[in-house]
Amino acid sequence: MRLVTWNVNSVRTRIDRVIGFLERSNTDVLAIQETKCRVDQFPYAPFEEAGYEVAVTGLNQWNGVALISRVGIENVRTQFEGQPAFAKPDQEPVVEPRAIGATCGGIDVWSLYVPNGRSITDPHYAYKLSFLTALAEQGRSRLADDPSADIALVGDWNVAPQDHDVWDIELFQDNLYVTDGERRALQSVVDAGFAEVTREHEPDQYTFWEYQQLRFPRNEGMRIDFQHFSPSLAGRVAHASIDRDERKGKGASDHVPVIVDIED
DNA sequence: ATGACATACAATGTATGA
Numbered sequence A: 001m002r003l004v005t006w007n008v009n010s011v012r013t014r015i016d017r018v019i020g021f022l023e024r025s026n027t028d029v030l031a032i033q034e035t036k037c038r039v040d041q042f043p044y045a046p047f048e049e050a051g052y053e054v055a056v057t058g059l060n061q062w063n064g065v066a067l068i069s070r071v072g073i074e075n076v077r078t079q080f081e082g083q084p085a086f087a088k089p090d091q092e093p094v095v096e097p098r099a100i101g102a103t104c105g106g107i108d109v110w111s112l113y114v115p116n117g118r119s120i121t122d123p124h125y126a127y128k129l130s131f132l133t134a135l136a137e138q139g140r141s142r143l144a145d146d147p148s149a150d151i152a153l154v155g156d157w158n159v160a161p162q163d164h165d166v167w168d169i170e171l172f173q174d175n176l177y178v179t180d181g182e183r184r185a186l187q188s189v190v191d192a193g194f195a196e197v198t199r200e201h202e203p204d205q206y207t208f209w210e211y212q213q214l215r216f217p218r219n220e221g222m223r224i225d226f227q228h229f230s231p232s233l234a235g236r237v238a239h240a241s242i243d244r245d246e247r248k249g250k251g252a253s254d255h256v257p258v259i260v261d262i263e264d
Numbered sequence B: 001a002t003g004a005c006a007t008a009c010a011a012t013g014t015a016t017g018a
Helices: A015-025 A044-049 A123-145 A180-191
Strands: A002-007 A029-033 A053-057 A065-069 A074-077 A099-104 A107-113 A151-156 A225-229 A237-242 A258-262
Touching: A002 A015, A002 A107, A002 A151, A002 A225, A015 A029, A015 A044, A029 A107, A029 A151, A044 A053, A053 A099, A065 A099, A065 A107, A123 A151, A123 A180, A225 A258
Parallel strands: A002 A029, A107 A151
Antiparallel strands: A002 A258, A029 A065, A053 A065, A074 A099, A099 A107, A151 A225, A237 A258
16 A cells, blocks of 8 residues: 655645646555645545545644545544643634544544744744644553554654754754654654654655755755554555655645555 | 745735745
């Protein structure tokens, strides 16, 4: 089975590129992030015409995640247990649409969009850490209940775990994406039993390049999109790759697909 | 060329992102 995660930066603007990728990539399950639309605005028809089923969550123009599957999509959950809410000043806390899970081809697949954090002093930074640690806690609990569970936590993690995951670590020193706090929070997911499975097959590839300042042609990017698998599922990984070509040309997302092939 | 921010919503600018 081929499982792909991709921050598409608006599914409505990018629909032709997303369908084109699906049709040539032999993808079975596609987890997308930053769909940037409400559920009622989601372009279901092109996916269904291509032979896929769709599960979506989205409240407004921000965030939004979805699962696209041609191997079934059951037991859909639009947030994970313990997923933190965020409260804007003088407003009720909202559990933002940043996680959707479903059973696809026997695997519990989660499409995740970890909060960016904005800056280290912003309330969104603490929100980012709590999102990651709550996810780790929930994952740990799931594996305690069933150590052989097949669970895939995939998406845009907005953390660069290693120094070479950004193009110039000097420039990023003590900046968002590379702080000890963010790296520890992401590591808590790994420590809960979820190994990152793409790096060993693609050791030196970014997944994101800013639109500005010729970042892509200069290959000044970041590696922030990952797939974390439970132990039994990690043992079935045959290969992984990053489709750098998807960043090329007019109308590209700023992220590219991160692809994992899983043995049956 | 792989190429010089982009998106949504509202409005002719604002919020957000990485």
